[in-house]
Amino acid sequence: MASDIEETVKSIVVDKLGVDEADVASDASFTNDLGADSLDTVELIMEFEKEFDLTIPDEEAEEIATVGDAVGYLEEKA
Amino acid sequence: MAGTSRRVVVTGMGALTPLGLSVDEYWDGLVAGTSGAATIESFDPEGLRVTFACELDGFDPEDHLPAKQARRVDPFSQYALVTADQAVKDAGLDPEAMAQDEKDRIGVVYGTGIGGIKTFRDQAEEFIEGGEKRTSPFFIPTLIPDIAAGQIAMAHGFRGPNHAMVSACATGNHNIGDACRMIQEGDMDAALCGGTDACVTRLGIAGFASMRALSTRNDDPARASRPFEAHRDGFVMGEGAGALFIETLERARARGAHIYAEIEGIGMSADAHHLTAPDPEGGGVCLALNRALDNAGLAPTDVDYINAHGTSTPLGDEAETQALKKVFDDHAYDLNVSSTKSMTGHLLGAAGAIEAIATIQALRHDVVPPTINFEEADPACDLDYTFNEAEERPVNVALSNAFGFGGHNTSLALRAYDE
Numbered sequence: 001m002a003s004d005i006e007e008t009v010k011s012i013v014v015d016k017l018g019v020d021e022a023d024v025a026s027d028a029s030f031t032n033d034l035g036a037d038s039l040d041t042v043e044l045i046m047e048f049e050k051e052f053d054l055t056i057p058d059e060e061a062e063e064i065a066t067v068g069d070a071v072g073y074l075e076e077k078a
Numbered sequence: 079m080a081g082t083s084r085r086v087v088v089t090g091m092g093a094l095t096p097l098g099l100s101v102d103e104y105w106d107g108l109v110a111g112t113s114g115a116a117t118i119e120s121f122d123p124e125g126l127r128v129t130f131a132c133e134l135d136g137f138d139p140e141d142h143l144p145a146k147q148a149r150r151v152d153p154f155s156q157y158a159l160v161t162a163d164q165a166v167k168d169a170g171l172d173p174e175a176m177a178q179d180e181k182d183r184i185g186v187v188y189g190t191g192i193g194g195i196k197t198f199r200d201q202a203e204e205f206i207e208g209g210e211k212r213t214s215p216f217f218i219p220t221l222i223p224d225i226a227a228g229q230i231a232m233a234h235g236f237r238g239p240n241h242a243m244v245s246a247c248a249t250g251n252h253n254i255g256d257a258c259r260m261i262q263e264g265d266m267d268a269a270l271c272g273g274t275d276a277c278v279t280r281l282g283i284a285g286f287a288s289m290r291a292l293s294t295r296n297d298d299p300a301r302a303s304r305p306f307e308a309h310r311d312g313f314v315m316g317e318g319a320g321a322l323f324i325e326t327l328e329r330a331r332a333r334g335a336h337i338y339a340e341i342e343g344i345g346m347s348a349d350a351h352h353l354t355a356p357d358p359e360g361g362g363v364c365l366a367l368n369r370a371l372d373n374a375g376l377a378p379t380d381v382d383y384i385n386a387h388g389t390s391t392p393l394g395d396e397a398e399t400q401a402l403k404k405v406f407d408d409h410a411y412d413l414n415v416s417s418t419k420s421m422t423g424h425l426l427g428a429a430g431a432i433e434a435i436a437t438i439q440a441l442r443h444d445v446v447p448p449t450i451n452f453e454e455a456d457p458a459c460d461l462d463y464t465f466n467e468a469e470e471r472p473v474n475v476a477l478s479n480a481f482g483f484g485g486h487n488t489s490l491a492l493r494a495y496d497e
């Protein structure tokens with residue numbers, strides 16, 4: 001189950017940020033390593049919300065900085 | 079101040095048109111009298127009043143732009159970015175190798191008549207279905223008409239004046255004219271300028287068709303755009319973009335640039351008449367033509383060729399003809415007129431830009447591109463419209479007209495460059 005969420009998160013990141021799947025490591029930071037700007041980050045959170053059918057409050061979204069953060073958060077909430 | 083006498087020349091051109099995805103293919107198509115119209119392929123036009131248009135055949139944004147950039151911008155910005163790249167390269171410039179000081183004196187003045195209609199429609203649907211939660215953070219910065227100019231500046235590091243003039247189908251000319259004026263005034267030394275539109279979408283076609291502005295000759299698309307001909311029944315929607323790199327004559331000479339033509343001036347006016355219908359007397363168009371001649375210091379008899387607005391609407395073509403006769407008197411019958419929209423369709427905000435390029439090519443090659451699809455004369459349109467066949471003749475001075483819904487009139491004066 002965990003790996004399904006991880007695969008889905010990685011595929012969203014690859015699609016939205018236009019990066020290589022190989023670069024989407026668990027500790028990769030969206031902004032520092034994967035080239036996301038502030039708008040990209042908002043869009044990523046929206047895609048996670050849509051894909052996993054949940055609402056991520058802004059204050060919780062601010063804590064999601066890396067691929068691993070997103071996977072961990074979604075494993076807990078989704 | 080730098081003074082208003084600075085001469086401005088064109089040293090680079092870029093075009094994405096229904097006749098080809100480069101200036102050379104576009105010009106070859108014009109001289110050959112090729113129609114770019116066909117039944118719409120980019121979406122299923124079933125159920126629309128009008129089912130054909132002049133589309134950009136074979137255009138794949140990812141052939142020209144990085145994948146992320148191509149997906150992050152509306153098609154109107156894709157077209158703008160690609161034509162800007164073409165024009166910069168054509169001008170012999172490599173922005174990556176240029177000093178930032180030099181790039182700080184280069185502006186971008188690049189508009190669109192409509193903006194991101196595809197983005198607007200798609201995001202409106204998301205909003206209606208999912209509310210704010212589904213509204214993309216990229217919705218606004220993808221939709222807004224000025225974003226193409228911003229994207230071009232970001233792509234090349236040009237930090238001169240940057241904006242987008244919006245005047246419907248006169249947009250291309252207004253942007254070129256405005257850039258020219260800012261160079262003359264000393265706000266910048268060079269500019270990337272032009273126009274773009276990507277309105278061949280279901281909503282775009284439906285909107286123009288609903289106004290009864292479009293030809294409904296669905297069974298014969300290639301012969302639907304027939305400006306100044308007796309059986310014209312509306313314009314044919316086109317899409318694409320045109321870009322010019324323009325600079326002071328001094329700068330062009332100093333860097334040994336190839337000079338295509340000189341921009342002599344622009345005339346601008348309003349009809350102050352109706353939302354969409356032209357003033358039947360052509361009064362506003364006369365003002366724009368006379369102001370273009372005055373601004374360029376030309377006599378009416380100096381003009382060899384006029385690339386007409388000529389959209390193939392019953393009222394518009396007749397009004398433009400009336401205006402030409404009033405301004406040029408007997409000389410109206412001696413000069414050549416043509417409407418290249420007979421081949422490209424009407425590219426809206428890009429029309430003035432690609433038609434400036436057609437006019438510059440006419441000046442360079444001493445060839446007037448034709449108005450195709452002539453079958454029967456309209457007695458109200460009795461000038462020499464260069465029907466059906468391109469014509470070789472000396473072309474030293476030319477005007478390119480562009481008028482827009484809202485009653486915006488422009489005429490750009492261009493001259494062959496002579497050392």
